[in-house]
Amino acid sequence: MANNPFHRPARSGPSYSFSANGEHIFRFLALATQTGGSYSAMEIVSPQLSGPRPHTHDQSEEYFLLLDGQVAFIVDGEHYDVEPGGFVHVPRGIVHEFKVLTPSSRMIAMYSPGGPEAVFIEHGTLIEPTGGRLAGPA
Numbered sequence: 001m002a003n004n005p006f007h008r009p010a011r012s013g014p015s016y017s018f019s020a021n022g023e024h025i026f027r028f029l030a031l032a033t034q035t036g037g038s039y040s041a042m043e044i045v046s047p048q049l050s051g052p053r054p055h056t057h058d059q060s061e062e063y064f065l066l067l068d069g070q071v072a073f074i075v076d077g078e079h080y081d082v083e084p085g086g087f088v089h090v091p092r093g094i095v096h097e098f099k100v101l102t103p104s105s106r107m108i109a110m111y112s113p114g115g116p117e118a119v120f121i122e123h124g125t126l127i128e129p130t131g132g133r134l135a136g137p138a
Helices: 118-123
Strands: 015-019 022-029 040-047 061-068 071-075 078-082 085-089 095-100 102-111 126-128
Touching: 061 071, 061 078, 071 085, 078 085
Parallel strands: none
Antiparallel strands: 015 022, 015 126, 022 040, 040 102, 061 085, 061 102, 071 078, 071 095
16 A cells, blocks of 8 residues: 555545435545555535444444534444534444434544545446535535
């Protein structure tokens, strides 16, 4: 895997649609294949009342930085109502889930080490090969 410096210009990067309790749009900012596996990062736009069922990542930590909207997280039984600028850290092996409370949300999600993002590419639908501004709260 390569681990060379790179820059992802604003509104660029491949975007995928992924259905999981709602239609989510993922714009990939950094893939594990670009970071030597050290991490991956994506921008996610999700509709109201959507979010994953309780799950874990045994090999990776997961981090969320909420940019727009309001999202309720449950992490290891703790409830967090997160507003823009809020950050959530999920250690590996910890059960977590979230639900979007506003008409939509936009967040940055990261895995460390990277790799789990591959499921969204494998099971998603490519909608924008080079990226583009994702629709989300104004």
